[in-house]
Amino acid sequence: MLLAHNYQRPEIQDAAHFVGDSLELSLKAVEVGAEVVVFAGVDFMAEQAAILNPGKVVLHPEPLSKCPMAAMLTPEVARRYREKHPGAPFIVYVNSSARVKALADYVVTSANAAALVSQLDADTVLFGPDRHLAEYVAEKTGKTVIPVPGFGHCPVHLAITRSDLERAKREHPGAKVLVHPECTRDVRALADFIGSTSQMLRAARELGARKYVVATEVGLVHRLSMLGFEAYPASPYGVCPDMKKITLDSVVRAVLERRGVVRVDPRVAERARKAIENTFELLGVSVPWRRS
Numbered sequence: 001m002l003l004a005h006n007y008q009r010p011e012i013q014d015a016a017h018f019v020g021d022s023l024e025l026s027l028k029a030v031e032v033g034a035e036v037v038v039f040a041g042v043d044f045m046a047e048q049a050a051i052l053n054p055g056k057v058v059l060h061p062e063p064l065s066k067c068p069m070a071a072m073l074t075p076e077v078a079r080r081y082r083e084k085h086p087g088a089p090f091i092v093y094v095n096s097s098a099r100v101k102a103l104a105d106y107v108v109t110s111a112n113a114a115a116l117v118s119q120l121d122a123d124t125v126l127f128g129p130d131r132h133l134a135e136y137v138a139e140k141t142g143k144t145v146i147p148v149p150g151f152g153h154c155p156v157h158l159a160i161t162r163s164d165l166e167r168a169k170r171e172h173p174g175a176k177v178l179v180h181p182e183c184t185r186d187v188r189a190l191a192d193f194i195g196s197t198s199q200m201l202r203a204a205r206e207l208g209a210r211k212y213v214v215a216t217e218v219g220l221v222h223r224l225s226m227l228g229f230e231a232y233p234a235s236p237y238g239v240c241p242d243m244k245k246i247t248l249d250s251v252v253r254a255v256l257e258r259r260g261v262v263r264v265d266p267r268v269a270e271r272a273r274k275a276i277e278n279t280f281e282l283l284g285v286s287v288p289w290r291r292s
């Protein structure tokens with residue numbers, strides 16, 4: 001089964017059995033009976049699919065496709081922050097390595113981060129690795145959210161500036177603006193809707209517009225176009241080079257040669273899976289792999 005993230009090249013999205021965000025795709029792998037899963041996305045996504053699908057073979061077609069934001073939070077830094085703030089729950093964004101997830105109390109997506117933090121019985125929390133998402137969660141919940149580390153960011157979303165977005169709005173009058181919370185606060189301030197990629201797709205249907213300007217990686221423009229919307233990137237610089245390292249050729253080679261088998265230390269996988277389960281449980285959602 002070929003799973004493709006929303007930021008993959010259009011031809012890979014078109015070839016995939018399922019296209020979606022990272023957690024959505026890992027859960028899809030849980031639901032469907034395929035023994036071999038090819039994950040077209042960056043390293044932490046394939047790793048997470050392996051964590052949630054221990055009985056399946058997960059192939060990552062391009063080992064050099066690595067998320068620089070996930071690499072900004074190492075286990076050593078995570079441990080240091082935990083020692084410095086012993087009473088604060090440690091929440092990590094899904095965009096982090098398995099070793100970091102294994103040190104967390106909760107693993108969240110951009111779609112459920114604010115809901116999870118608002119449910120916690122704590123006024124101060126640690127959140128990593130994206131400081132812009134941490135700031136957005138603080139705005140939504142009124143809690144103190146300490147970014148771990150202080151500089152964590154997605155270079156792709158940081159490259160989308162307010163002036164880029166203002167220009168795109170002028171060029172496409174009448175378009176509604178969808179913004180990912182990894183963008184800076186001044187870009188978020190221009191949004192008609194802020195949310196994860198899957199929430200943006202849902203919002204496009206609900207907002208009732210035909211035309212959208214999208215402040216996230218350009219891959220989502222293809223996704224929206226395939227759903228029949230007119231979609232435009234907020235900035236020509238919103239391109240993730242790591243997502244684009246995966247090509248159709250590398251996908252085919254991975255399948256034919258069984259290349260890029262993802263392996264996660266079982267003890268690390270178990271602790272990371274527990275932190276993901278903690279989030280489902282606190283949000284009152286049944287844990288999908290316990291159902292399957």
Ligand code: SF4
Nearest residue numbers: 042067068154156240
């Ligand atoms: S878009 Fe940003 S967060 Fe997503 S994989 Fe690329 S660098 Fe990482």
